[in-house]
Amino acid sequence: MVKTELLSVEGLRLTVAHSQMNVVKGISFTVAPGEIVGIVGESGSGKTLAARAVMGLEPPAIRRTGGTIRFEGKDIAQLSPGELRKLRGARVGMVFQEPMTSLNPSMLIGRQLDEGLALHRKLSPEERRTLILDMLRRVGLKDPEGALQSYPHQFSGGMRQRIMLASVMLLQPALLIADEPTTALDALVQRDVLELMVELTRARGTAVLMISHDLAMVARYTDRIIVMQKGEIIEEGVTQDLLREPKDPYTRKLLTAMPHRLPARSITEAAGPIVEVRNLVVDYGGRQGFLRKEPGKRVLHGINLSIRPREVVALVGGSGSGKTTLGRAIAGLLNPTGGEIRFAGRSIVPGSEGWNDYRLDCQMVFQDPYSSLDPRMTIGALIREALRLVPTMRSREKTERVREILNEVGLSDAYVERYPHELSGGQRQRVAIARAVVRRPAFVIADEPVSALDVTVRAQVLDLFADLQERHGFSCLFISHDLGVVEQVADRVVVMQDGRIAEEGTRDAVFDAPQHPYTKRLLSAIPILVRTEQDGVRLRWRDEEASPEHGAETPRPEAYAALGRG
Known part of the structure; x- marks a missing residue:
């Protein structure tokens, strides 16, 4: 039986008003009831703009200059503002990339959840509260009653x-x-959230339009894929077929850019570690209430870690495991409660002799370059600032070093006078890396440096980072939740759970023969895209003994298997 179309987009054209530049160029696609469709492509391909146009949420600078969007047979452009308000939320819902920006930080969770129900459904306050509590239980909150009286910042x-x-x-x-x-x-958490989303939508017959640059995730959860490039649809089809045998060179380029394991490097044994952490403890103090002070929380429980010269050690684990806290403590950005940090054999204590030299020799690349780069400073000034406390360098030498590092990270001299907002996400991350390594540090901490980048830009930045690390010889603590990226860059892997080290070892030992149950759970949560002879990929699980093509059944998480998809 042929499904009727729930959403039909025909010849959609979106244009930047002031420049008349087309950012979405006459695309057409459909979504059937209950269908899960993925849209993939690089940043700037127009996938988010096209999706937001379905709800009439284009940015003010964007104008629809052609095409039609029909939802349940109705042309979105012909709806009045009141009809659009009824459509948004009640018939078309949207989950945004960063929930902290879409949840009101000043409103209690209960009030925010009640707002939509009160607006769109004729229910009593008691009925709305019952529905809200039931839904919070379904999405896995242990204390729904308490959640209603909490604010967004109180959750992970x-x-x-x-x-x-x-x-x-x-x-x-x-x-x-x-x-x-x-x-x-x-x-x-990614697996849990996605499988929950699929379970909820399947139970209610909801269709899903999933926008992502994570091809493994799209391969796992979607029925069809739409590939976009520069505002155009260049290829679409059934997910499994398209990934197995892509027709367009751009699709093959996206698949080629996926992280992959490189041969293990040989690192010469040194006299001692460049960075050593001994029994490190970090406590976060409790909040002072009106009548009482809430108890503090121990975040790191006696961490021991060493990093050799020129070595890349990856720190992985779930949200709240203490990865970033450990990185910030090593960088001197927060004071540990106990333990010792040693650098090149010397104990490092804030304010002691050698502390300033250590802070200059230990640099950090943050997750979001846009928030870590001062928007009022030019790119040249931002990078040059890292050389401000180098007394042996003259002004001309600093200028030459800035231009040199810009060329090393793939940006020309023309970027010296530009500002962060004039650069793409990938370019800003290159600037952040340039600022960290311009002083030729001995140790770099990279905290989720590529998590917000699309597939091809991520591959470029990872190649750049590896090239700079090989050229300048700095050691690196690479913090990431993306195990595919870790598999590509790491020499050694340290797995953290609840503020403790659960397992550590060489990359190949941890990925190929994990010992700790938590490490096994982490690795089993992510699928692998295996190359096919047609320059495509197929989905495989890490604990799969043989491929499905050779008669083995592909292991699937229990909740996902229950949905009858695979």
Whole structure:
């Protein structure tokens, strides 16, 4: 039986008003009831703009200059503002990339969840509360009653995304638009959130339009894929068939850019580690309430870690495991409660002799370059600032070093006078890396440096980082939740859980023969895209003994298998 079209987009054209530049160029696609369709492509391909246009949420500078969008047979452009308000949320819901920006930080969770129900459904306050509590239980919150009286900042990223999903699914929309719903989540939380989303939408017959640059995720959860490039649809088809045998060179380029394991490097044994952490403890103090002080929380429980010269050590684990806290403590950005940090054999204590030299010799690349780069400073000034406390360099030498590092990271001298907002995400991350290595540090901490980048830009930045690390010989603590990236860059892997080291070893030992149950769970949460003879890929699980093509059944998570998809 042929499904009727829930959403039909025909010849959609979106244009930047002031420049008349077309950013979406006459694309057409459909979504049937209950169908899960993925849209993939690089940043700037127009996939998010096209999805937002379905709800009439184009940015003010964007104008629709052609085409039609029909939802349940109605032309979106012909709807009045009141009809559009009834459509948004009630019939078409949207889960945004970062829930902290879409949840109101000043409103209690209960009030935010109640707002949509009160607007779109004729229910009593008691009925709305019952529905909200039931939905919060379904999305995995252990204390729904307490959640109603909490604020968004009191939850982890994964919990906030679950709450955002609950707020959308409470209204039982016919179409759910998920815009990069799991970019900032670790592997286990990402799997839980996505399988929850699929379970909820399947139970209610909701269609899903999933926008993502994570091809493994799209391969796992979608029925069809649409590939976009520079505002155009260049290829579409059934997910399994398109990935197995892509027709367009651009699709093959996207698949080639996926992280892959490189041969293990040989690192010469040195006299001692460049960085050593001994029994490191970090406590976060409790908040002072009106009548009492809440107890503090121990975040790191006696961490021991060493990093050799020229070695790349990857730190992995779930959200809240203490990865970033450990990185910031080593960088001197927060004071440990106990333990010792040693650099080149010397104990490092804030304010002691050698502390300033250590802070200059230990640099950090942050996750979001846009928030870590001063928007009022030019790119040249931002990079030059890292050389401000180098007394042996003259002004001309600093200028030459800035131009040299810009060329090393693939940016020309023309970027010296530009500002961060004039650069793409990938270019800003190159600037952040340039600022970290311009002083030729001995040790670099990279905290989720590529999590927000699309597939091809991520591959370029990873290649750049590896080239700079090989050229300048700095050691690196690479913090990431993306195990595919870790598999490509790491010499050694340290797995953290609840503020403790669960397992550590060489990359090949940890990925090929994990010993700790938590490590096994992490690795089992992510699928692998295996190359095919047709320059495509197929989906395989890490614990799969033989490929499905040779008679083995592909292992699937229990919740996902229950949905009858695979």
